[in-house]
Amino acid sequence: MDKESNVYTISYAVVMTVLVAVSLAFVSTSWKAKQIFNQQLASKIDILKAVGLADVEKAEASAVFDDRIESLVLSVDMQVIEGAVPAVDIDMFRETKLDPKDQRYPLYVYKHGGQTRYIIPMYGNGLWDKIWGYVALKEDMATIIGISMDHRAETPGLGAEIKDNPGDYNDPFIGKSIYDASGKYVSVAMKKGKLDNPDHQIDGITGATITSDGVTIMLYEDIQAYLPYFDQLKNAQ
Amino acid sequence: MADVAIQQKTELFGKKERRLLTDPFNDNNPITVQVLGICSALAVTSALKPSVVMAIGVILVTAFSNLFISLLRKGIPGRIRMIVQLTVIAALVTVVEQTLKTFQFDLYKQLSVYIGLIITNCIVMGRLEAYAMANKPWQSFLDGLGNGLGYGIILVFVAFCRELLGKGQLFGYQVLGDWYMGNSLMLAPPAAMFIIGLMIWVQRARNPKLIDVS
Numbered sequence: 340m341d342k343e344s345n346v347y348t349i350s351y352a353v354v355m356t357v358l359v360a361v362s363l364a365f366v367s368t369s370w371k372a373k374q375i376f377n378q379q380l381a382s383k384i385d386i387l388k389a390v391g392l393a394d395v396e397k398a399e400a401s402a403v404f405d406d407r408i409e410s411l412v413l414s415v416d417m418q419v420i421e422g423a424v425p426a427v428d429i430d431m432f433r434e435t436k437l438d439p440k441d442q443r444y445p446l447y448v449y450k451h452g453g454q455t456r457y458i459i460p461m462y463g464n465g466l467w468d469k470i471w472g473y474v475a476l477k478e479d480m481a482t483i484i485g486i487s488m489d490h491r492a493e494t495p496g497l498g499a500e501i502k503d504n505p506g507d508y509n510d511p512f513i514g515k516s517i518y519d520a521s522g523k524y525v526s527v528a529m530k531k532g533k534l535d536n537p538d539h540q541i542d543g544i545t546g547a548t549i550t551s552d553g554v555t556i557m558l559y560e561d562i563q564a565y566l567p568y569f570d571q572l573k574n575a576q
Numbered sequence: 577m578a579d580v581a582i583q584q585k586t587e588l589f590g591k592k593e594r595r596l597l598t599d600p601f602n603d604n605n606p607i608t609v610q611v612l613g614i615c616s617a618l619a620v621t622s623a624l625k626p627s628v629v630m631a632i633g634v635i636l637v638t639a640f641s642n643l644f645i646s647l648l649r650k651g652i653p654g655r656i657r658m659i660v661q662l663t664v665i666a667a668l669v670t671v672v673e674q675t676l677k678t679f680q681f682d683l684y685k686q687l688s689v690y691i692g693l694i695i696t697n698c699i700v701m702g703r704l705e706a707y708a709m710a711n712k713p714w715q716s717f718l719d720g721l722g723n724g725l726g727y728g729i730i731l732v733f734v735a736f737c738r739e740l741l742g743k744g745q746l747f748g749y750q751v752l753g754d755w756y757m758g759n760s761l762m763l764a765p766p767a768a769m770f771i772i773g774l775m776i777w778v779q780r781a782r783n784p785k786l787i788d789v790s
Contacts, residue, residue: 342651342653342654343653343654343655347653348653348656351651351652351653351656352656352660355660355663356663359663359664359667362667363667363670363671366670366671366674367674370674370677370678373678374674374677374678374681377677377678377681378681380681381681381682381685467689468689489685491685491689492689494622494763494764495622495623495626495763496622496623496742496743496760496763497760497763497764503748545760546760546763546764
């Protein structure tokens with residue numbers, strides 16, 4: 340058969356495409372379950388990190404998580420949705436594209452040894468791509484007790500420090516209050532240069548201003564969304 | 577019998593075959609001589625770990641895409657040969673990506689964007705067009721392996737310099753003491769350009785084959 344004929348060329352293209360598509364689809368579906376498990380485990384480890392359990396072994400993380408953390412899913416008016424999908428399964432980046440009234444808000448409540456921590460998932464944008472993380476608040480629902488962050492493609496050594504260098508860019512958040520002295524919500528910011536309000540600011544990352552600003556916006560907006568729920572809890576106490 | 581075995585061996589790793597593997601290290605290095613694959617060499621080399629994984633990914637993809645295209649070379653219609661090459665590359669890269677996502681999730685998170693970018697790495701397609709389309713499978717496989725290694729070795733060297741001078745670390749471990757003040761410039765992409773530039777300079781000055789006689 341003539342290798343340069345139209346019939347040969349088109350059939351070659353069709354057969355090749357189908358073969359490649361089928362084999363890739365096979366690879367993808369056969370590993371899907373394991374990949375979802377990996378994704379959930381990574382989220383659980385990040386959540387545990389936010390409450391200061393950074394050294395939990397990977398193999399035990401799931402058990403520790405299930406034992407100590409209660410997952411809630413809240414509706415837009417901050418009511419608990421009963422029987423919702425597990426909170427770790429909610430993809431917040433997809434959620435923010437929904438109609439605002441259909442959006443769901445996962446919240447994790449850590450209870451262990453008489454301590455209660457409220458862990459809020461955060462989602463935002465860094466310089467190159469998405470950034471996300473978890474911020475944990477103490478019983479008073481005002482003081483940050485821990486934070487963990489991750490990113491898809493921030494520059495290693497610069498923006499990526501939000502994950503790689505917790506000592507400099509996660510720990511300073513600990514103990515800071517999200518309310519100012521008059522009780523107004525102000526959140527905590529990562530700031531470039533000299534801090535003019537050190538109670539509600541931490542030192543930003545040199546050379547990664549856009550990532551730092553992304554973290555600031557993410558903290559401000561995502562904690563704010565849960566404030567009505569915390570008000571409900573405070574009123575009920 | 578023994579003669580046959582020797583015969584086999586020389587065919588598998590004869591002089592020509594060895595040159596296929598070693599040429600890309602110096603005389604015909606894809607980065608410093610052919611100046612291909614520069615984009616990823618700038619992007620991933622700020623630390624050693626992603627560079628090593630990236631290098632392994634590229635080695636696997638160049639070697640196996642060369643092998644497959646060489647096996648298919650007699651049947652590929654001329655008019656769509658580049659599309660066929662790209663399909664093979666994209667399929668292999670997807671397999672690498674899925675493998676990492678399943679078995680090395682932490683690395684996958686770190687590298688996901690760059691793994692996808694192997695598809696656009698000019699070295700891979702360059703070898704398919706220049707070599708695999710006209711040569712036998714085994715030689716093509718070695719050629720791909722050699723070029724992947726030639727790329728990888730530059731990547732790892734650049735990453736070594738950048739991580740050491742930028743953060744005083746190697747593979748994330750602190751190797752220089754507290755006295756060392758990290759140089760942030762080394763972590764930014766231009767630093768890779770300087771290092772590669774210096775390497776090209778040294779290589780051209782020392783290797784008589786590369787001296788431009790014109």
